[in-house]
Amino acid sequence: MINFIKIFFSTKSMKKRILDIIDDIKNIVKCVCEQKFWIDWYGSYDIDPKYLVIWICVESDNIKLGLESNKELVNKLRETLIKNNYPKEAVPFVHIGFESQETVDRESNGDWYKHFK
Numbered sequence: 001m002i003n004f005i006k007i008f009f010s011t012k013s014m015k016k017r018i019l020d021i022i023d024d025i026k027n028i029v030k031c032v033c034e035q036k037f038w039i040d041w042y043g044s045y046d047i048d049p050k051y052l053v054i055w056i057c058v059e060s061d062n063i064k065l066g067l068e069s070n071k072e073l074v075n076k077l078r079e080t081l082i083k084n085n086y087p088k089e090a091v092p093f094v095h096i097g098f099e100s101q102e103t104v105d106r107e108s109n110g111d112w113y114k115h116f117k
Contacts, residue, residue: 014045014049018045018052021084028073028080032067035059038057050093054097058101064099074096099115
């Protein structure tokens, strides 16, 4: 699905780059994840690009563990930052992680906001 919000941002803006990165991540993950997933992201990337956090969120702990342990997948996800011209000096600091609904239910009573806080 095309993210139409991107048309409102300059091709050089940080927000546009991040939206392109998120679209690329969705396309990569959907090839290896048989379960419903979604991407959550946030951060103070306008203050410093290294403060970007990206979460690939799935339903089960088993899928989360499988995705986390897939080194080829993790490398491809990180490469999307470079492909989309994210500032090179910030790339090593950007957090790209995986989380599951099962973990959030168990540890944070199902509250994703509280879990990520």
